[in-house]
Amino acid sequence: MSAAAEAAPRRKPLDIVLDGVAAIGRSAIGMARGVGAVALFAVEGVSHLARPPFYGRLVLRHFIEIAYFSLPVVALTAIFTGMVLALQSYTGFARFNAEGAVANVVVLSITRELGPVLAGLMVAGRIGAAFAAEIGTMRVTDQIDALTTLSTNPQKYLVTPRLLAGTLAMPLLVIVADVLGVMGGWIIGTAKLGFSSLTYLKATMDFLQFSDVMSGLVKAAVFGFIIALMGCWCGYNSRGGAQGVGGATTSAVVTSSILILALDYVLTELFFAR
Protein backbone atom coordinates (compact mmCIF):
# COMPACT_ATOMS: atom_id res chain seq x y z
CA MET A 1 0.00 0.00 0.00
CA SER A 2 1.33 3.45 -0.89
CA ALA A 3 2.23 6.00 1.75
CA ALA A 4 -0.50 8.35 0.49
CA ALA A 5 -3.18 5.69 0.85
CA GLU A 6 -1.96 4.86 4.33
CA ALA A 7 -2.07 8.55 5.29
CA ALA A 8 -5.70 9.02 4.06
CA PRO A 9 -8.13 8.96 7.01
CA ARG A 10 -10.57 6.03 7.03
CA ARG A 11 -14.19 7.05 6.62
CA LYS A 12 -16.69 5.95 9.22
CA PRO A 13 -19.74 3.94 8.05
CA LEU A 14 -22.03 6.69 9.34
CA ASP A 15 -20.28 9.26 7.09
CA ILE A 16 -20.85 7.06 4.06
CA VAL A 17 -24.56 6.74 4.90
CA LEU A 18 -24.85 10.49 5.48
CA ASP A 19 -23.11 11.21 2.17
CA GLY A 20 -25.67 8.98 0.45
CA VAL A 21 -28.57 10.76 2.15
CA ALA A 22 -27.06 14.14 1.25
CA ALA A 23 -26.75 13.09 -2.40
CA ILE A 24 -30.41 12.00 -2.44
CA GLY A 25 -31.38 15.29 -0.81
CA ARG A 26 -29.41 17.30 -3.36
CA SER A 27 -31.08 15.39 -6.20
CA ALA A 28 -34.52 15.97 -4.69
CA ILE A 29 -33.87 19.70 -4.26
CA GLY A 30 -32.51 19.91 -7.80
CA MET A 31 -35.58 18.13 -9.15
CA ALA A 32 -37.96 20.36 -7.17
CA ARG A 33 -36.10 23.43 -8.44
CA GLY A 34 -36.36 22.14 -12.02
CA VAL A 35 -40.10 21.43 -11.71
CA GLY A 36 -40.62 24.90 -10.23
CA ALA A 37 -38.67 26.54 -13.04
CA VAL A 38 -40.67 24.68 -15.72
CA ALA A 39 -43.93 25.62 -13.94
CA LEU A 40 -42.96 29.31 -13.86
CA PHE A 41 -41.94 29.12 -17.52
CA ALA A 42 -45.36 27.64 -18.34
CA VAL A 43 -47.23 30.25 -16.29
CA GLU A 44 -45.37 33.07 -18.00
CA GLY A 45 -46.01 31.52 -21.41
CA VAL A 46 -49.74 31.19 -20.71
CA SER A 47 -49.99 34.66 -19.16
CA HIS A 48 -48.94 36.23 -22.47
CA LEU A 49 -52.12 34.85 -24.04
CA ALA A 50 -54.06 37.65 -22.37
CA ARG A 51 -51.67 40.50 -23.20
CA PRO A 52 -51.02 42.09 -26.60
CA PRO A 53 -49.34 41.90 -29.03
CA PHE A 54 -50.88 38.66 -30.28
CA TYR A 55 -49.04 36.58 -32.85
CA GLY A 56 -51.94 34.93 -34.70
CA ARG A 57 -49.79 34.31 -37.76
CA LEU A 58 -47.31 32.33 -35.68
CA VAL A 59 -50.08 30.34 -33.96
CA LEU A 60 -51.42 29.37 -37.39
CA ARG A 61 -47.94 28.41 -38.64
CA HIS A 62 -47.27 26.15 -35.66
CA PHE A 63 -50.81 24.75 -35.77
CA ILE A 64 -50.28 23.66 -39.38
CA GLU A 65 -46.83 22.32 -38.49
CA ILE A 66 -48.33 20.15 -35.74
CA ALA A 67 -51.75 19.20 -37.06
CA TYR A 68 -51.19 18.89 -40.78
CA PHE A 69 -47.63 17.65 -41.03
CA SER A 70 -48.06 15.11 -38.21
CA LEU A 71 -51.13 13.58 -39.87
CA PRO A 72 -49.35 10.81 -41.82
CA VAL A 73 -47.43 9.42 -38.85
CA VAL A 74 -50.41 9.64 -36.50
CA ALA A 75 -52.74 8.09 -39.10
CA LEU A 76 -50.43 5.13 -39.74
CA THR A 77 -49.90 4.56 -36.02
CA ALA A 78 -53.65 4.64 -35.34
CA ILE A 79 -54.73 2.37 -38.19
CA PHE A 80 -52.17 -0.34 -37.39
CA THR A 81 -52.91 -0.12 -33.68
CA GLY A 82 -56.63 -0.64 -34.40
CA MET A 83 -55.82 -3.64 -36.58
CA VAL A 84 -53.54 -5.24 -33.99
CA LEU A 85 -56.01 -4.53 -31.21
CA ALA A 86 -58.82 -6.30 -33.10
CA LEU A 87 -56.64 -9.37 -33.66
CA GLN A 88 -55.32 -9.55 -30.10
CA SER A 89 -58.69 -8.96 -28.42
CA TYR A 90 -60.30 -11.58 -30.67
CA THR A 91 -57.64 -14.09 -29.56
CA GLY A 92 -58.40 -13.37 -25.90
CA PHE A 93 -62.17 -13.17 -26.15
CA ALA A 94 -62.43 -16.37 -28.17
CA ARG A 95 -61.31 -18.25 -25.07
CA PHE A 96 -64.45 -17.01 -23.28
CA ASN A 97 -66.74 -17.24 -26.29
CA ALA A 98 -67.03 -13.44 -26.21
CA GLU A 99 -65.79 -12.65 -29.71
CA GLY A 100 -68.69 -10.22 -30.18
CA ALA A 101 -67.05 -7.76 -27.79
CA VAL A 102 -64.13 -7.07 -30.14
CA ALA A 103 -65.69 -3.93 -31.66
CA ASN A 104 -66.52 -2.58 -28.19
CA VAL A 105 -63.00 -3.12 -26.88
CA VAL A 106 -61.40 -1.60 -29.97
CA VAL A 107 -63.47 1.57 -29.87
CA LEU A 108 -63.10 2.04 -26.12
CA SER A 109 -59.37 1.40 -26.10
CA ILE A 110 -58.74 3.68 -29.05
CA THR A 111 -60.87 6.64 -27.98
CA ARG A 112 -60.11 6.63 -24.26
CA GLU A 113 -56.51 5.51 -24.24
CA LEU A 114 -54.51 4.51 -27.27
CA GLY A 115 -55.56 7.34 -29.60
CA PRO A 116 -54.36 10.18 -27.35
CA VAL A 117 -51.33 8.35 -25.92
CA LEU A 118 -49.94 7.02 -29.18
CA ALA A 119 -50.65 10.25 -31.05
CA GLY A 120 -49.00 12.10 -28.15
CA LEU A 121 -45.88 9.96 -28.30
CA MET A 122 -45.64 10.34 -32.08
CA VAL A 123 -46.07 14.11 -31.90
CA ALA A 124 -43.58 14.31 -29.02
CA GLY A 125 -40.99 12.66 -31.25
CA ARG A 126 -41.75 14.90 -34.20
CA ILE A 127 -42.79 18.25 -32.83
CA GLY A 128 -41.14 18.27 -29.40
CA ALA A 129 -37.81 17.60 -31.06
CA ALA A 130 -38.43 20.19 -33.78
CA PHE A 131 -39.40 22.91 -31.29
CA ALA A 132 -36.37 22.18 -29.08
CA ALA A 133 -34.00 22.14 -32.05
CA GLU A 134 -35.37 25.37 -33.55
CA ILE A 135 -35.43 27.34 -30.30
CA GLY A 136 -32.13 25.81 -29.16
CA THR A 137 -30.46 26.89 -32.39
CA MET A 138 -31.91 30.36 -31.94
CA ARG A 139 -30.45 30.42 -28.42
CA VAL A 140 -26.92 29.42 -29.42
CA THR A 141 -26.85 31.76 -32.42
CA ASP A 142 -27.95 34.82 -30.38
CA GLN A 143 -31.32 35.04 -32.15
CA ILE A 144 -33.16 35.03 -28.82
CA ASP A 145 -31.00 37.92 -27.58
CA ALA A 146 -31.66 39.62 -30.91
CA LEU A 147 -35.41 39.40 -30.28
CA THR A 148 -34.95 41.27 -27.01
CA THR A 149 -33.01 44.02 -28.77
CA LEU A 150 -35.79 44.26 -31.37
CA SER A 151 -38.50 45.26 -28.88
CA THR A 152 -39.93 41.74 -28.72
CA ASN A 153 -40.42 39.55 -25.66
CA PRO A 154 -38.83 36.23 -26.68
CA GLN A 155 -41.16 34.14 -24.55
CA LYS A 156 -44.25 35.81 -25.96
CA TYR A 157 -42.93 35.39 -29.52
CA LEU A 158 -41.48 31.89 -29.29
CA VAL A 159 -43.29 30.04 -26.51
CA THR A 160 -46.88 31.30 -26.25
CA PRO A 161 -47.88 30.64 -29.90
CA ARG A 162 -46.43 27.12 -29.68
CA LEU A 163 -48.25 26.35 -26.43
CA LEU A 164 -51.55 27.50 -27.93
CA ALA A 165 -51.01 25.67 -31.21
CA GLY A 166 -50.02 22.45 -29.43
CA THR A 167 -53.08 22.57 -27.16
CA LEU A 168 -55.45 23.17 -30.09
CA ALA A 169 -53.88 20.85 -32.65
CA MET A 170 -53.57 17.66 -30.62
CA PRO A 171 -57.33 17.12 -30.12
CA LEU A 172 -57.82 17.39 -33.89
CA LEU A 173 -55.11 14.81 -34.48
CA VAL A 174 -56.70 12.52 -31.92
CA ILE A 175 -60.09 12.75 -33.62
CA VAL A 176 -58.39 11.55 -36.79
CA ALA A 177 -56.55 8.84 -34.82
CA ASP A 178 -59.84 7.69 -33.25
CA VAL A 179 -61.59 7.39 -36.60
CA LEU A 180 -58.67 5.58 -38.27
CA GLY A 181 -58.05 3.33 -35.27
CA VAL A 182 -61.66 2.18 -35.31
CA MET A 183 -61.40 1.78 -39.06
CA GLY A 184 -58.34 -0.45 -38.61
CA GLY A 185 -60.34 -2.67 -36.25
CA TRP A 186 -63.26 -2.72 -38.70
CA ILE A 187 -60.97 -3.76 -41.59
CA ILE A 188 -59.63 -6.74 -39.62
CA GLY A 189 -63.04 -7.53 -38.12
CA THR A 190 -64.75 -7.73 -41.49
CA ALA A 191 -61.92 -9.03 -43.68
CA LYS A 192 -60.37 -11.57 -41.33
CA LEU A 193 -62.52 -12.26 -38.28
CA GLY A 194 -65.82 -12.82 -40.05
CA PHE A 195 -67.88 -9.90 -38.69
CA SER A 196 -70.43 -8.37 -40.99
CA SER A 197 -69.69 -4.73 -41.70
CA LEU A 198 -73.04 -3.53 -40.34
CA THR A 199 -72.81 -5.60 -37.15
CA TYR A 200 -69.32 -4.36 -36.40
CA LEU A 201 -70.22 -0.69 -36.95
CA LYS A 202 -73.49 -1.02 -35.00
CA ALA A 203 -71.65 -2.58 -32.06
CA THR A 204 -69.11 0.24 -32.21
CA MET A 205 -71.69 3.05 -32.31
CA ASP A 206 -74.02 1.50 -29.74
CA PHE A 207 -71.25 1.07 -27.22
CA LEU A 208 -69.48 4.40 -27.74
CA GLN A 209 -70.47 7.27 -25.44
CA PHE A 210 -69.80 10.96 -25.87
CA SER A 211 -67.78 10.98 -22.63
CA ASP A 212 -65.39 8.36 -24.07
CA VAL A 213 -64.47 10.64 -26.94
CA MET A 214 -64.33 13.75 -24.76
CA SER A 215 -62.05 12.12 -22.22
CA GLY A 216 -59.59 11.30 -24.99
CA LEU A 217 -59.77 14.83 -26.33
CA VAL A 218 -59.10 16.34 -22.90
CA LYS A 219 -56.05 14.10 -22.62
CA ALA A 220 -54.97 15.16 -26.10
CA ALA A 221 -55.16 18.86 -25.23
CA VAL A 222 -53.07 18.30 -22.09
CA PHE A 223 -50.52 16.22 -23.99
CA GLY A 224 -50.31 18.86 -26.74
CA PHE A 225 -49.57 21.52 -24.13
CA ILE A 226 -46.93 19.32 -22.46
CA ILE A 227 -45.18 18.49 -25.75
CA ALA A 228 -45.00 22.16 -26.75
CA LEU A 229 -43.94 23.21 -23.26
CA MET A 230 -41.08 20.71 -22.97
CA GLY A 231 -39.90 21.42 -26.51
CA CYS A 232 -39.81 25.15 -25.77
CA TRP A 233 -38.28 24.74 -22.30
CA CYS A 234 -35.47 22.45 -23.41
CA GLY A 235 -34.67 24.59 -26.45
CA TYR A 236 -34.88 27.87 -24.53
CA ASN A 237 -32.41 26.65 -21.92
CA SER A 238 -29.96 24.93 -24.22
CA ARG A 239 -26.33 26.02 -23.91
CA GLY A 240 -23.20 25.58 -25.96
CA GLY A 241 -23.22 24.73 -29.64
CA ALA A 242 -24.48 21.78 -31.65
CA GLN A 243 -23.98 19.41 -28.73
CA GLY A 244 -26.18 21.57 -26.48
CA VAL A 245 -28.93 21.69 -29.10
CA GLY A 246 -28.71 17.91 -29.59
CA GLY A 247 -29.00 17.38 -25.84
CA ALA A 248 -31.98 19.73 -25.67
CA THR A 249 -33.73 17.81 -28.46
CA THR A 250 -33.21 14.48 -26.72
CA SER A 251 -34.37 15.88 -23.39
CA ALA A 252 -37.50 17.35 -24.96
CA VAL A 253 -38.56 14.02 -26.46
CA VAL A 254 -37.69 11.93 -23.39
CA THR A 255 -39.27 14.23 -20.81
CA SER A 256 -42.43 14.86 -22.80
CA SER A 257 -42.85 11.11 -23.47
CA ILE A 258 -42.46 10.27 -19.78
CA LEU A 259 -44.82 13.10 -18.80
CA ILE A 260 -47.42 11.90 -21.33
CA LEU A 261 -47.40 8.40 -19.82
CA ALA A 262 -47.46 9.69 -16.24
CA LEU A 263 -50.18 12.27 -16.90
CA ASP A 264 -52.20 9.68 -18.79
CA TYR A 265 -52.45 7.72 -15.58
CA VAL A 266 -53.21 10.83 -13.51
CA LEU A 267 -55.95 12.00 -15.90
CA THR A 268 -57.48 8.53 -16.14
CA GLU A 269 -57.57 8.34 -12.36
CA LEU A 270 -58.91 11.88 -12.02
CA PHE A 271 -61.71 11.92 -14.56
CA PHE A 272 -62.71 8.43 -15.48
CA ALA A 273 -62.11 5.87 -12.80
CA ARG A 274 -65.05 6.96 -10.67
Added chain:
Amino acid sequence: MSEPKIRIRGLKKNFAGKQVLDGVDIDVPARSSMVILGGSGSGKSVTIKCLLGLITPDAGTIEIDGRNILALPAREREAVNDRIGMLFQNGALFDSLPVWENVCFKLLAQNRITRAKARDKAAEVLAQVGLAASVGDLSPGELSGGMQKRVALARAIAATPDIILFDEPTTGLDPIMGAVIDGLIRDCVQKLGATAVSITHDMASARRIGDEAAMLFKGRIIWNGPAAELGHTGNAMVDQFANGEREGPIQMELRR
Protein backbone atom coordinates in the same frame (compact mmCIF):
# COMPACT_ATOMS: atom_id res chain seq x y z
CA MET B 1 -17.24 69.49 -21.38
CA SER B 2 -20.61 68.17 -22.53
CA GLU B 3 -22.34 65.23 -20.83
CA PRO B 4 -21.38 61.89 -22.44
CA LYS B 5 -24.14 59.97 -24.18
CA ILE B 6 -23.14 56.79 -22.33
CA ARG B 7 -21.35 56.77 -19.00
CA ILE B 8 -20.37 53.47 -17.41
CA ARG B 9 -18.98 53.50 -13.89
CA GLY B 10 -17.64 50.69 -11.71
CA LEU B 11 -19.32 47.91 -13.70
CA LYS B 12 -18.70 44.52 -12.12
CA LYS B 13 -19.85 41.04 -13.07
CA ASN B 14 -18.85 37.71 -11.63
CA PHE B 15 -19.69 34.36 -13.25
CA ALA B 16 -19.27 31.31 -11.00
CA GLY B 17 -16.36 32.86 -9.09
CA LYS B 18 -14.69 34.37 -12.16
CA GLN B 19 -14.56 38.17 -12.09
CA VAL B 20 -15.27 38.97 -15.74
CA LEU B 21 -15.84 42.71 -15.22
CA ASP B 22 -13.92 44.29 -12.37
CA GLY B 23 -14.92 47.94 -12.30
CA VAL B 24 -15.27 49.07 -15.91
CA ASP B 25 -15.41 52.86 -16.45
CA ILE B 26 -16.14 54.20 -19.94
CA ASP B 27 -17.48 57.52 -21.28
CA VAL B 28 -18.85 57.62 -24.82
CA PRO B 29 -19.43 61.13 -26.19
CA ALA B 30 -22.64 61.72 -28.16
CA ARG B 31 -22.44 61.17 -31.94
CA SER B 32 -19.03 59.54 -31.66
CA SER B 33 -17.82 56.04 -32.39
CA MET B 34 -16.15 54.22 -29.50
CA VAL B 35 -14.25 50.99 -30.04
CA ILE B 36 -13.65 48.66 -27.11
CA LEU B 37 -10.68 46.40 -27.67
CA GLY B 38 -9.59 43.34 -25.80
CA GLY B 39 -8.59 39.74 -26.18
CA SER B 40 -10.93 36.77 -25.87
CA GLY B 41 -12.48 36.56 -22.40
CA SER B 42 -11.55 40.12 -21.49
CA GLY B 43 -15.20 41.07 -20.87
CA LYS B 44 -16.08 42.97 -24.06
CA SER B 45 -19.22 41.00 -24.87
CA VAL B 46 -20.38 41.04 -21.24
CA THR B 47 -20.02 44.85 -21.18
CA ILE B 48 -22.17 45.22 -24.27
CA LYS B 49 -24.74 42.72 -22.97
CA CYS B 50 -24.98 44.74 -19.75
CA LEU B 51 -25.67 47.82 -21.88
CA LEU B 52 -28.45 45.95 -23.67
CA GLY B 53 -29.96 44.62 -20.45
CA LEU B 54 -29.29 41.01 -21.46
CA ILE B 55 -27.02 40.57 -18.40
CA THR B 56 -27.56 42.27 -15.05
CA PRO B 57 -24.28 43.48 -13.56
CA ASP B 58 -23.42 42.83 -9.91
CA ALA B 59 -22.42 46.44 -9.30
CA GLY B 60 -21.93 49.75 -11.07
CA THR B 61 -24.03 52.16 -13.10
CA ILE B 62 -24.78 52.64 -16.79
CA GLU B 63 -26.08 56.09 -17.61
CA ILE B 64 -27.62 56.99 -20.95
CA ASP B 65 -28.36 60.70 -21.34
CA GLY B 66 -27.70 61.08 -17.63
CA ARG B 67 -30.18 58.40 -16.43
CA ASN B 68 -28.97 55.23 -14.77
CA ILE B 69 -30.75 52.63 -16.90
CA LEU B 70 -30.02 49.86 -14.39
CA ALA B 71 -32.31 51.58 -11.88
CA LEU B 72 -35.19 52.16 -14.30
CA PRO B 73 -38.51 50.27 -14.03
CA ALA B 74 -38.92 47.53 -16.66
CA ARG B 75 -41.21 49.56 -18.93
CA GLU B 76 -38.91 52.59 -18.99
CA ARG B 77 -35.94 50.31 -19.56
CA GLU B 78 -37.74 48.83 -22.57
CA ALA B 79 -38.29 52.34 -23.89
CA VAL B 80 -34.54 52.99 -23.62
CA ASN B 81 -33.79 49.69 -25.37
CA ASP B 82 -36.14 50.70 -28.19
CA ARG B 83 -33.60 53.44 -29.01
CA ILE B 84 -30.68 51.01 -29.23
CA GLY B 85 -29.76 49.00 -32.32
CA MET B 86 -27.47 46.00 -32.23
CA LEU B 87 -25.40 44.16 -34.81
CA PHE B 88 -24.57 40.69 -33.50
CA GLN B 89 -21.31 38.94 -34.27
CA ASN B 90 -22.89 36.24 -36.43
CA GLY B 91 -25.72 38.45 -37.65
CA ALA B 92 -28.37 36.53 -35.63
CA LEU B 93 -30.85 36.84 -38.49
CA PHE B 94 -34.11 34.93 -38.06
CA ASP B 95 -33.94 31.91 -40.37
CA SER B 96 -37.70 31.49 -40.48
CA LEU B 97 -38.32 34.97 -41.90
CA PRO B 98 -37.43 36.49 -45.28
CA VAL B 99 -34.84 39.26 -45.37
CA TRP B 100 -37.40 42.07 -45.67
CA GLU B 101 -39.16 40.91 -42.51
CA ASN B 102 -35.84 40.62 -40.69
CA VAL B 103 -34.95 44.18 -41.66
CA CYS B 104 -38.30 45.65 -40.58
CA PHE B 105 -38.75 43.38 -37.55
CA LYS B 106 -38.39 46.14 -34.96
CA LEU B 107 -40.59 48.59 -36.87
CA LEU B 108 -43.30 45.92 -37.18
CA ALA B 109 -42.95 44.97 -33.50
CA GLN B 110 -43.37 48.60 -32.49
CA ASN B 111 -46.33 49.05 -34.89
CA ARG B 112 -44.47 51.90 -36.58
CA ILE B 113 -45.16 50.40 -40.00
CA THR B 114 -47.73 48.12 -41.62
CA ARG B 115 -46.76 44.83 -43.24
CA ALA B 116 -47.91 46.26 -46.58
CA LYS B 117 -45.38 49.09 -46.36
CA ALA B 118 -42.61 47.03 -44.76
CA ARG B 119 -41.28 45.64 -48.04
CA ASP B 120 -40.73 49.12 -49.47
CA LYS B 121 -39.12 50.28 -46.26
CA ALA B 122 -36.86 47.20 -46.25
CA ALA B 123 -35.82 47.92 -49.85
CA GLU B 124 -34.95 51.49 -48.85
CA VAL B 125 -32.80 50.37 -45.89
CA LEU B 126 -31.18 47.56 -47.89
CA ALA B 127 -30.14 50.17 -50.46
CA GLN B 128 -28.36 52.08 -47.68
CA VAL B 129 -26.17 49.03 -47.05
CA GLY B 130 -25.59 48.44 -50.74
CA LEU B 131 -28.01 45.59 -51.34
CA ALA B 132 -30.63 45.28 -54.09
CA ALA B 133 -34.33 45.29 -53.24
CA SER B 134 -34.60 41.74 -54.62
CA VAL B 135 -32.49 40.50 -51.69
CA GLY B 136 -35.49 41.24 -49.50
CA ASP B 137 -37.33 38.18 -50.80
CA LEU B 138 -34.50 35.76 -50.03
CA SER B 139 -34.16 33.87 -46.79
CA PRO B 140 -31.05 34.46 -44.62
CA GLY B 141 -29.78 30.96 -45.42
CA GLU B 142 -29.44 31.92 -49.08
CA LEU B 143 -27.04 34.80 -48.34
CA SER B 144 -23.24 34.86 -48.16
CA GLY B 145 -21.53 35.83 -44.89
CA GLY B 146 -20.91 39.39 -46.08
CA MET B 147 -24.50 39.82 -47.24
CA GLN B 148 -25.78 38.47 -43.92
CA LYS B 149 -23.69 41.07 -42.11
CA ARG B 150 -25.11 43.80 -44.34
CA VAL B 151 -28.67 42.63 -43.72
CA ALA B 152 -27.96 42.51 -39.98
CA LEU B 153 -26.62 46.07 -40.23
CA ALA B 154 -29.76 47.09 -42.12
CA ARG B 155 -31.86 45.55 -39.34
CA ALA B 156 -29.84 47.40 -36.70
CA ILE B 157 -30.34 50.81 -38.35
CA ALA B 158 -33.88 50.38 -39.75
CA ALA B 159 -35.55 51.86 -36.67
CA THR B 160 -33.10 54.85 -36.70
CA PRO B 161 -31.66 54.22 -33.23
CA ASP B 162 -29.81 56.78 -31.09
CA ILE B 163 -27.19 54.24 -30.10
CA ILE B 164 -25.85 51.36 -32.18
CA LEU B 165 -23.79 48.53 -30.74
CA PHE B 166 -21.56 46.39 -32.93
CA ASP B 167 -20.26 43.04 -31.72
CA GLU B 168 -17.21 41.99 -33.75
CA PRO B 169 -18.65 43.43 -36.98
CA THR B 170 -15.90 42.09 -39.26
CA THR B 171 -15.30 38.66 -37.72
CA GLY B 172 -15.41 35.88 -40.30
CA LEU B 173 -15.24 38.23 -43.29
CA ASP B 174 -12.47 38.53 -45.86
CA PRO B 175 -10.40 41.78 -45.61
CA ILE B 176 -12.18 43.50 -48.48
CA MET B 177 -15.65 42.68 -47.18
CA GLY B 178 -14.44 43.73 -43.72
CA ALA B 179 -13.45 47.12 -45.09
CA VAL B 180 -16.80 47.42 -46.89
CA ILE B 181 -18.71 46.69 -43.67
CA ASP B 182 -16.54 49.17 -41.76
CA GLY B 183 -17.28 51.82 -44.38
CA LEU B 184 -21.01 51.11 -44.13
CA ILE B 185 -20.88 51.30 -40.35
CA ARG B 186 -19.06 54.63 -40.53
CA ASP B 187 -21.56 56.00 -43.09
CA CYS B 188 -24.63 54.77 -41.23
CA VAL B 189 -23.47 56.19 -37.91
CA GLN B 190 -22.66 59.55 -39.46
CA LYS B 191 -25.90 59.78 -41.46
CA LEU B 192 -28.04 58.80 -38.48
CA GLY B 193 -26.10 61.02 -36.09
CA ALA B 194 -25.99 58.03 -33.77
CA THR B 195 -23.56 57.11 -31.02
CA ALA B 196 -21.76 53.86 -31.77
CA VAL B 197 -20.01 51.37 -29.51
CA SER B 198 -18.13 48.54 -31.20
CA ILE B 199 -16.22 45.67 -29.68
CA THR B 200 -13.53 44.07 -31.75
CA HIS B 201 -10.06 42.64 -31.78
CA ASP B 202 -9.59 43.45 -35.45
CA MET B 203 -7.18 46.41 -35.29
CA ALA B 204 -7.65 47.52 -38.90
CA SER B 205 -11.39 47.67 -38.30
CA ALA B 206 -10.91 49.50 -34.98
CA ARG B 207 -8.86 52.24 -36.65
CA ARG B 208 -11.38 52.60 -39.48
CA ILE B 209 -14.56 52.84 -37.43
CA GLY B 210 -13.40 54.34 -34.15
CA ASP B 211 -13.11 57.97 -33.05
CA GLU B 212 -12.23 56.87 -29.54
CA ALA B 213 -10.88 53.55 -28.30
CA ALA B 214 -10.60 51.82 -24.95
CA MET B 215 -8.87 48.60 -24.06
CA LEU B 216 -10.24 46.02 -21.65
CA PHE B 217 -7.87 43.65 -19.91
CA LYS B 218 -8.89 41.27 -17.15
CA GLY B 219 -12.20 43.08 -16.69
CA ARG B 220 -10.74 46.60 -16.40
CA ILE B 221 -10.15 49.47 -18.80
CA ILE B 222 -6.38 49.86 -18.97
CA TRP B 223 -6.29 52.64 -21.56
CA ASN B 224 -8.57 54.92 -23.50
CA GLY B 225 -7.88 57.63 -26.02
CA PRO B 226 -8.17 58.52 -29.71
CA ALA B 227 -8.42 55.47 -31.98
CA ALA B 228 -5.84 57.05 -34.28
CA GLU B 229 -3.21 56.57 -31.56
CA LEU B 230 -3.62 52.80 -31.45
CA GLY B 231 -0.25 51.15 -31.88
CA HIS B 232 1.72 54.07 -30.45
CA THR B 233 -0.16 54.96 -27.30
CA GLY B 234 2.78 54.64 -24.95
CA ASN B 235 0.94 51.93 -23.00
CA ALA B 236 3.01 48.77 -23.53
CA MET B 237 0.04 46.40 -23.27
CA VAL B 238 -2.14 48.35 -25.69
CA ASP B 239 0.69 48.76 -28.14
CA GLN B 240 1.52 45.04 -27.99
CA PHE B 241 -2.15 44.20 -28.65
CA ALA B 242 -2.58 46.82 -31.37
CA ASN B 243 0.59 45.80 -33.18
CA GLY B 244 -0.11 42.08 -32.77
CA GLU B 245 3.25 41.36 -31.15
CA ARG B 246 3.82 37.87 -29.82
CA GLU B 247 5.98 38.80 -26.84
CA GLY B 248 5.20 41.57 -24.39
CA PRO B 249 3.55 42.47 -21.10
CA ILE B 250 0.20 40.80 -21.94
CA GLN B 251 1.88 37.37 -22.11
CA MET B 252 3.66 38.10 -18.83
CA GLU B 253 0.37 39.04 -17.16
CA LEU B 254 -1.55 36.04 -18.51
CA ARG B 255 1.15 33.64 -17.26
CA ARG B 256 0.68 34.87 -13.66
